[in-house]
Amino acid sequence: MKLAIQTKDFSFTYPKTKEATLKGINIPIYANKVTALIGPSGCGKSTLLRSCNRIHDVYPGNSYDGEILLYDNNGEKAENILQYKKENDLINLRQRIGMIFQKPTPFPMSIKDNITYGLKLSGIKNKTELLDRTEIALKGAALWEEVKDRLNNSAMGLSGGQQQRLCIARAVALKPQVLLFDEPTSALDPISTASIEALISELKNELTVLIVTHNMQQASRISDYTGFMYLGDLVEYDVTETIFLNPKEKKTEDYITGRFG
Amino acid sequence: MLFNRFFRGLSHTSAWLVLTILFAIIIVLFHYSKSAIGDFGFFHFITNSKWIVGNDGNGGNFGGLIPILGTFLSSLIAMVFAIPIAMGIAIFLTEIAPEFLKAPVGIAVELLAAIPSIIYGMWGLFYFGPLLQSWFGGQSNSLLTAGVVLGIMVIPFMAALSRDAMNTTPSVLVESAYSMGATRYEVIKDIVFPFAKKGIIGSVILSLGRALGETMAVAFLIGGVFRFPDSLTSATISIPVLIANNFGEAGNLQLSAMFYMALILFIISFFTITIAKFYFLRKTD
Amino acid sequence: MNRLLLNKIVITLSTLAALMGISFLLWILVTLSIRGYHSIDWHIFTTDLVNNGLRNVIIGQFILAGIATVIGVPVGMMAGIYLREYGINSKFAMIVRNLSDVMMSAPSIVIGIFVYGIFVVPFGGFNGWAGVIALAILMIPIVVSTTDSMLSLVPQELREAGIALGASKAQVIYKIVLSAAKIGLITGVLLAFARVIGETAPLLFTSANNNFFSFGLSNQYPSLTVSIYHLALFPSQTSQNLAWAGSAILTLLVLFINLITRFIFKPRKQK
Numbered sequence: 041m042k043l044a045i046q047t048k049d050f051s052f053t054y055p056k057t058k059e060a061t062l063k064g065i066n067i068p069i070y071a072n073k074v075t076a077l078i079g080p081s082g083c084g085k086s087t088l089l090r091s092c093n094r095i096h097d098v099y100p101g102n103s104y105d106g107e108i109l110l111y112d113n114n115g116e117k118a119e120n121i122l123q124y125k126k127e128n129d130l131i132n133l134r135q136r137i138g139m140i141f142q143k144p145t146p147f148p149m150s151i152k153d154n155i156t157y158g159l160k161l162s163g164i165k166n167k168t169e170l171l172d173r174t175e176i177a178l179k180g181a182a183l184w185e186e187v188k189d190r191l192n193n194s195a196m197g198l199s200g201g202q203q204q205r206l207c208i209a210r211a212v213a214l215k216p217q218v219l220l221f222d223e224p225t226s227a228l229d230p231i232s233t234a235s236i237e238a239l240i241s242e243l244k245n246e247l248t249v250l251i252v253t254h255n256m257q258q259a260s261r262i263s264d265y266t267g268f269m270y271l272g273d274l275v276e277y278d279v280t281e282t283i284f285l286n287p288k289e290k291k292t293e294d295y296i297t298g299r300f301g
Numbered sequence: 302m303l304f305n306r307f308f309r310g311l312s313h314t315s316a317w318l319v320l321t322i323l324f325a326i327i328i329v330l331f332h333y334s335k336s337a338i339g340d341f342g343f344f345h346f347i348t349n350s351k352w353i354v355g356n357d358g359n360g361g362n363f364g365g366l367i368p369i370l371g372t373f374l375s376s377l378i379a380m381v382f383a384i385p386i387a388m389g390i391a392i393f394l395t396e397i398a399p400e401f402l403k404a405p406v407g408i409a410v411e412l413l414a415a416i417p418s419i420i421y422g423m424w425g426l427f428y429f430g431p432l433l434q435s436w437f438g439g440q441s442n443s444l445l446t447a448g449v450v451l452g453i454m455v456i457p458f459m460a461a462l463s464r465d466a467m468n469t470t471p472s473v474l475v476e477s478a479y480s481m482g483a484t485r486y487e488v489i490k491d492i493v494f495p496f497a498k499k500g501i502i503g504s505v506i507l508s509l510g511r512a513l514g515e516t517m518a519v520a521f522l523i524g525g526v527f528r529f530p531d532s533l534t535s536a537t538i539s540i541p542v543l544i545a546n547n548f549g550e551a552g553n554l555q556l557s558a559m560f561y562m563a564l565i566l567f568i569i570s571f572f573t574i575t576i577a578k579f580y581f582l583r584k585t586d
Numbered sequence: 587m588n589r590l591l592l593n594k595i596v597i598t599l600s601t602l603a604a605l606m607g608i609s610f611l612l613w614i615l616v617t618l619s620i621r622g623y624h625s626i627d628w629h630i631f632t633t634d635l636v637n638n639g640l641r642n643v644i645i646g647q648f649i650l651a652g653i654a655t656v657i658g659v660p661v662g663m664m665a666g667i668y669l670r671e672y673g674i675n676s677k678f679a680m681i682v683r684n685l686s687d688v689m690m691s692a693p694s695i696v697i698g699i700f701v702y703g704i705f706v707v708p709f710g711g712f713n714g715w716a717g718v719i720a721l722a723i724l725m726i727p728i729v730v731s732t733t734d735s736m737l738s739l740v741p742q743e744l745r746e747a748g749i750a751l752g753a754s755k756a757q758v759i760y761k762i763v764l765s766a767a768k769i770g771l772i773t774g775v776l777l778a779f780a781r782v783i784g785e786t787a788p789l790l791f792t793s794a795n796n797n798f799f800s801f802g803l804s805n806q807y808p809s810l811t812v813s814i815y816h817l818a819l820f821p822s823q824t825s826q827n828l829a830w831a832g833s834a835i836l837t838l839l840v841l842f843i844n845l846i847t848r849f850i851f852k853p854r855k856q857k
């Protein structure tokens with residue numbers, strides 16, 4: 041199996057906090073699989089996710105320790121993304137690893153401009169190419185039929201579920217290697233949630249998914265691997281089935297059966 | 302229960318009083334302007350560039366064109382000077398400054414907005430005006446000096462309001478632009494500015510309103526002479542300065558003309574502020 | 587790479603703009619400190635304007651702004667209470683709220699000559715009361731607006747709890763709402779005071795100025811800001827130094843009041 045990302049003794053500390061928020065995390069993220077991160081609130085799931093595209097660096101004063109290796113498409117050569125210093129490297133990293141947030145984040149511009157935004161940043165200027173890739177991305181996010189007649193309308197007019205799919209389309213349009221999802225459905229209704237879940241399952245043909253979720257059913261439905269985190273540690277990591285049916289650690293079992301969390 | 306009714310009555314009356322004051326301002330200004338409007342015409346006054354006091358000290362030929370022009374020109378210069386710097390400060394405070402600088406610089410900016418305008422006037426009169434004169438020639442007290450000092454005076458105000466507007470941009474939106482590989486500049490240009498556009502424009506217009514009505518910072522600096530400015534560095538006059546300089550010794554008709562000027566100023570600033578507050582800065586709560 | 591260069595340029599430019607803005611303002615403060623330091627001595631605080639001191643005008647400025655506060659704050663606060671507690675979103679309340687908001691930014695010289703029209707002309711000359719009224723008028727909309735917004739921060743449950751205990755509406759407002767909003771209201775009053783104590787334009791043709799010590803508000807009344815204006819334009823080193831001394835004192839005072847409000851009232855950070 042090919043690796044997409046692997047962390048090695050990865051620790052993370054927020055500014056002005058004494059203790060590390062993540063303590064020596066070792067987790068493999070396999071290519072073209074869905075890996076879920078679960079754990080009680082405040083255990084550091086988002087912190088880990090946000091380390092993978094160095095979005096933490098938008099705010100000054102954080103410190104990283106250890107390694108986060110990002111593999112190439114063949115799963116062979118890897119680079120430690122924590123060594124990136126130049127802005128250019130971070131920009132390229134973020135175009136390779138996209139991110140979807142809890143609340144939909146459409147930009148204050150038209151639907152089309154939302155999709156083409158990242159493409160234009162990456163240097164694509166050709167109008168027809170932009171349009172083609174918009175269409176492909178929207179189709180990929182199962183949104184094309186709903187918005188094809190109003191591509192120039194503001195994205196703010198879409199429903200919550202549509203906005204979230206737009207954000208996925210926007211990220212997918214860049215053809216990233218990895219997509220990071222931070223509780224992407226917790227602000228959505230059940231029907232929108234189902235469509236996003238279906239979308240994620242489909243996306244893994246083309247890319248790798250790392251998703252944080254509070255919803256156990258969701259994790260068991262869509263993920264291939266699951267990591268359980270607690271107080272900044274990765275307590276247990278395994279195939280999803282094993283985590284949910286035969287967890288090795290008492291803590292994991294307690295959490296999954298709803299005894300705490 | 303008496304207290305209850307008394308309290309309500311008192312507070313209702315006070316609310317009415319606020320309205321009454323506003324209408325009284327308009328009525329009183331209009332009342333005193335009547336003879337000037339009668340003698341020089343409602344609109345003709347505005348296009349007349351003369352300001353000549355009659356021989357007996359009472360009559361004369363008065364027109365508002367030059368002070369109106371001076372008011373707008375000095376405010377325009379102020380805006381041209383202030384907007385880039387204030388935006389720079391706002392951008393610096395929201396997107397660039399390291400965390401430990403944000404609060405102190407922000408507070409400094411807000412404190413500077415509180416300094417009385419006469420202080421800016423003093424500084425311009427004794428330091429900045431002569432400096433500008435040594436650079437650009439012309440007069441030390443000129444349209445340019447008045448405009449630039451006016452600009453410096455509104456910078457903190459404009460910067461603080463724009464920063465507040467820019468701070469309302471949700472941080473997830475900013476983060477999601479970064480996570481598409483945008484640079485800081487692109488995030489500011491494509492996300493923060495469009496999001497805060499109304500607030501920023503509102504803060505600019507509100508600052509313009511301040512500049513238009515400002516008296517003391519300009520009184521020292523614009524020269525106070527009744528003349529079309531033939532260059533940036535020549536002296537002219539603005540409405541507030543006209544009033545501040547000549548009101549004390551004016552005869553009846555001139556006094557009336559100055560009341561009319563004040564009425565015009567009041568109307569101009571009323572509209573400017575109304576547009577800023579109720580179109581651009583409408584609170585959404 | 588082009589984008590990165592542009593990014594660097596813009597960041598550098600805004601940092602420079604920020605530096606430039608701040609240095610202008612520092613320049614003003616430094617000038618003020620130096621000139622103030624060289625011209626302030628005890629003589630200034632013990633003699634009146636006639637003898638090249640500032641005692642009477644400083645006290646005069648405080649009295650004008652102080653009485654204006656005593657008049658303006660109750661009116662503004664009661665009006666603010668009406669807007670938030672009685673009128674709320676009624677048409678009348680909305681009109682008053684909006685117009686008061688606009689009045690807050692009206693040019694202060696206009697207020698000055700309005701008061702000239704109603705309090706100077708009919709009484710035959712400049713007088714202290716006219717100055718007081720002009721400052722009070724400037725103050726009212728500021729107080730209305732802070733009262734309105736401070737009261738809006740008081741949770742609705744608090745009012746309901748009071749009513750449920752059988753208190754009358756006035757008692758609820760007076761005993762519960764106002765005390766819950768106390769700190770915010772005090773801040774608002776201090777800021778409004780700081781704002782009017784630095785005003786010059788509305789005093790020029792109302793209370794004008796007086797070289798002598800005076801408690802008689804029915805005559806021309808001493809004012810620090812008006813004195814600064816006249817002294818600065820008078821072509822003598824002594825007067826100009828006195829103007830700088832006055833400016834430094836005024837600025838110190840205003841900044842001091844503003845700093846105090848920051849310590850007593852820390853607004854909650856949104857986000």
Ligand SMILES: Nc1ncnc2c1ncn2[C@@H]1O[C@H](COP(=O)(O)OP(=O)(O)OP(=O)(O)O)[C@@H](O)[C@H]1O
Pocket residue numbers: 054055057061079080081082083084085086087088
């Ligand atoms: N900017 C920050 N500065 C300091 N500490 C932070 C910051 N953000 C998060 N933390 C702390 O780091 C820890 C992990 O937070 P994180 O957001 O990663 O948790 P989480 O597992 O995603 O929780 P949730 O399920 O509630 O989203 C928490 O204790 C949190 O308080």
Ligand SMILES: [Mg+2]
Pocket residue numbers: 085086087222
């Ligand atoms: Mg989280």
